[in-house]
Structure formats: structure tokens, C-alpha cells
Amino acid sequence: MKTQYYLDYNATTPVDPRVVERMIPFFSERFHNPSSFYHQAGEVMEELDAARVELARLAGANADELFFCGNGTESDNLAIFGTMLQDKKGHLITSAIEHAAVLNSCRQLQKDGYDLTILPVDGHGFVDPDDLRKAMRKDTRLVSIMWANNEIGSIQPVAELARIAHEHGALFHSDAVQAMGKIPVDVQSADVDFLSLSAHKMYGPKGLGLLFKRRGLHLRPLVFGGGHEKGLRPGTENTAAIVGAGEAARLVSTHMREETERVRLWRDDLQTRIEEKIPDILINGDREPRLPNTLNISIRHIEGESILALLETHGLALSSGSACSSKSLDPSHVLLALGRSHEDAHGSLRISLGRFTRREDLDHLMTHLPSTAERLRMISPFWQNRES
Amino acid sequence: MLYSKKVMEQFQKTEDYGRIENADGIGKVGNARCGDVMWIYLKIDNGIITDAKYETFGCVAAIATSSMAMKMIKGRRVEEALEVSNKAVTEALDGLPPEKMHCSVLAEEGIKAAIEDYLNKRST
Numbered sequence A: 001m002k003t004q005y006y007l008d009y010n011a012t013t014p015v016d017p018r019v020v021e022r023m024i025p026f027f028s029e030r031f032h033n034p035s036s037f038y039h040q041a042g043e044v045m046e047e048l049d050a051a052r053v054e055l056a057r058l059a060g061a062n063a064d065e066l067f068f069c070g071n072g073t074e075s076d077n078l079a080i081f082g083t084m085l086q087d088k089k090g091h092l093i094t095s096a097i098e099h100a101a102v103l104n105s106c107r108q109l110q111k112d113g114y115d116l117t118i119l120p121v122d123g124h125g126f127v128d129p130d131d132l133r134k135a136m137r138k139d140t141r142l143v144s145i146m147w148a149n150n151e152i153g154s155i156q157p158v159a160e161l162a163r164i165a166h167e168h169g170a171l172f173h174s175d176a177v178q179a180m181g182k183i184p185v186d187v188q189s190a191d192v193d194f195l196s197l198s199a200h201k202m203y204g205p206k207g208l209g210l211l212f213k214r215r216g217l218h219l220r221p222l223v224f225g226g227g228h229e230k231g232l233r234p235g236t237e238n239t240a241a242i243v244g245a246g247e248a249a250r251l252v253s254t255h256m257r258e259e260t261e262r263v264r265l266w267r268d269d270l271q272t273r274i275e276e277k278i279p280d281i282l283i284n285g286d287r288e289p290r291l292p293n294t295l296n297i298s299i300r301h302i303e304g305e306s307i308l309a310l311l312e313t314h315g316l317a318l319s320s321g322s323a324c325s326s327k328s329l330d331p332s333h334v335l336l337a338l339g340r341s342h343e344d345a346h347g348s349l350r351i352s353l354g355r356f357t358r359r360e361d362l363d364h365l366m367t368h369l370p371s372t373a374e375r376l377r378m379i380s381p382f383w384q385n386r387e388s
Numbered sequence B: 001m002l003y004s005k006k007v008m009e010q011f012q013k014t015e016d017y018g019r020i021e022n023a024d025g026i027g028k029v030g031n032a033r034c035g036d037v038m039w040i041y042l043k044i045d046n047g048i049i050t051d052a053k054y055e056t057f058g059c060v061a062a063i064a065t066s067s068m069a070m071k072m073i074k075g076r077r078v079e080e081a082l083e084v085s086n087k088a089v090t091e092a093l094d095g096l097p098p099e100k101m102h103c104s105v106l107a108e109e110g111i112k113a114a115i116e117d118y119l120n121k122r123s124t
Ligand code: FES
Pocket: A323, A324, A325, B031, B034, B035, B036, B057, B058, B059, B060, B061, B062, B100, B103
């Protein structure tokens, strides 16, 4: 197999080998259903508890405030529907750059007769707290605004937004799927009520989401069954994944600081090199605070899927917000919300670094990105015929 | 995205891109679906297409079909070129993923627009 130069950590991360090692016994000799009677089952349950403690510590939560579910999307759904469905009507607020899991949950509620406000963001990807203040109503029940954006990396003023929601008697949910593992996420200091996480974005396995629910708050379940996860999310536990996520959390606690610093330096360096080597580009989400690992650029006058395909011939794996590379054939709603034109969203490229990124991955990208851009620009009518 | 070998080859090795100065026919078409744009330039001598070039702002499928279409019309009579359908272009590339079929329509439309432009210019 050809070597892969993987620069798509925001899509998913490889499972850390130490996590894999911890998981393996739970597929074989430790296969037991934790709810069963015999001592082996009880021991598996203890492992789940330990994982819960580790994950809770990472988020600044108490272990009894953390619930396991299927994935980040389900966690978002649980917080949003679980809050809103307790009443037949009500108002909720979200932002224009949320992940589809949040945005489409909110839109479904709107179709079902609830009121929805979608807050805009500025040209750098930030929600203005004043906009939230103005949007709050008497019947606003929930505000859901992401911790950090998956495409451009902008980090929202979560603590301030949560405070505004609370001042008006609403609850606050944040999708922190992309933030966790990259920057400190603390539910206490930010004072959020619900938080969604996903194991596979932090070197854990796919198929495990987490929901933080502050003590004393109630959510209506979306699936019904046995008493697992205190009835909030019944279903036999995904034991191997939970144990793996616990180990992943432990590794994040130990390594995040040093990892973040390295990745930030490399990302900044990469941005400078790209700006030097490729004329006429835009940086999407160019302001701090932003995730240290994410760089989103628009290479003007060319299209993203073509860029990805040419880079892939050199083993490079990245993402684009181009319409052509999306299933819906719509350009990235995040880039449009920043005020980017359809054409500029077309030429967008997301580069995301992580724990196992090597310097040579970035050097390899710099060997091929400028020539890729140049080649596609030679083909593009807009480059050939551009004024200037 | 899974493209056929031929699509990827045509995309990577495409040659007939760029502009033709003083082209006899120029076709500029756009794709309402995803916002892509294709410009076709034709050099026509005695009713025969002697040169054809394209400029495309679009995906792999759009570039590969423009490129293949140029190959298929070069040296052909204008009336023959009008018969080159997006289906023929796609087949020459061993097919496209269903969600990419709309990109191939652009090549057919581009050629037709360029020929129309040529005929219009001639009649004035
Ligand atoms: S040109 Fe946009 S999908 Fe092909």
C-alpha cells in the first residue's frame, strides 16, 4: 500500500494503539454483559465505571453526569430533542455554523411546530453574544452553540453565551465533539448544562458518543428499553468502545498540552508557507481563538474536489467544503455563513493536524499543493481570464 | 469518490485545456446544480473542427468529460460534433458515478453553444 499522508484529523482520528490494546480483551475473554450476575460481568461494569470517571475528569464533570450513547450525533439529538420534547411548543436558538447533527435536529423541531432562531456569525466564524441576547425570548428553552467549529476551527465564547442563556431562564447545550482533545473543555467553568462528545475524534473508537447532563436536569429519552444509563439511553453497553474511550481520555489528559503546542507551531508555519507559495488565497476562520490544529483556505478560481483528487494521487488525504465534493451538491454552509461566495467555498481546503502528524506530512503537502493549484488554475476560465 | 480508471487518467493527463486566440466559436456554459463553469473554444476550417480547447472550473468529472469531449470532436465535421452527446462522452470514460452525471451535460452543452456561436458569427 502507498503511504498515506493523513491531514484530516477533524474527520476522524486513528485509534491510538494504546487504546486498541486496552479494547481487545473486551472482544474475547472479557465479553460479558455488564448487567449479568456473575463476577466477570461485575468486573466489566467496574471497567465501565472507571472509564466514566476518566472521561468525566477530562470534561470537568462528575461521573454520574456522563452518559454513553452511539455517537456524537445521537448525543446532540438527545440534548436537543430531550429538552424540547418535554413541552409541545417553545423556542430554541442555535448558530448558522453548527454541525448538521445540531442544525438538522433544530430544523426538524421547527417543522414540528417549535420556533427556531439561527444566529449568524461574523466573517471570522464567531457568534456575537449581543445577537444571542437580542434573540432570547420568554419561551426560549434551549440554546445550542458549538464549542469549536469542525471546518474552520473558530472557538465560541461558550461561557458568556451560557451565561446569557441562563440569565433568560434557558438551558445551554454545546457540541464539543471537535473541541475535546484539542483544547481544554471544562463544563464547570463554562457552566454549560449539556455537552456532546465523540470518542473517535480523540483517538478513541468510532461508535461511542457521550452526553454530559448537569445533575438535577431532566431529559426525555429518545429510545426506550432497559435501565441502562439510568434509562436515559438504554441498550447493552458498547463495552470495548467505552473502555477504549476511557483510555483515550487518559491519554488526552497526559499529552494534550505538549501535542497542542507542537501542532499549533506546525499549523502556523504551514499557513505562512502556503501564503508565500500560492497567490490569491483566502484563510477561512483566520482569527484567534481557533483550534490549534485546523487550517482552512480557499484557493480562489479552482474547485475543491479536483484539488483533493490531485493531492490524493500523491497519497495526501484532506477535506474540502466544495459543492462538488458534498453529497448534497451544496457548498459548505459554514463558509457561506462567513460571507464567502459560492466560488470561494468551491475552492476550499481543510487541513487538520493531530497526534501522529509528522513534519514530512506537511513537507509532502508543500511539495504538491502549489503545483496542484497551479495546474488547476491553468485549466480554470477564471484564472486565465481574471482581471489583474 | 470512486471514479473509473479512465476518468482519473483523463483528469490527470488532460491536455486540451486553455484558450484559443481568435476562436471561431466560443461556448460559455454553467451548471446550475453546483455552480461549475465551462468555456469551450473552437477553431473551425471549412466546416471541420481543427482545434478545440476547454477551460473548466469544476470537479474531476467536469474536467475529465470536457477533456474527453475535446478529443472526440477534434477533426470532426461541425454536424458530427453536434451529435456528440454526454452519454457518448461518459461511455468513452467507462461511466461516471450517478451523482456526477450532471457534470457531463456541461460538455455537451458547451460544444453546442460554441457551434451556435460559430454559426451566428458566420451568418452576420
Ligand atoms: S462540476 Fe460540480 S459536481 Fe461535477
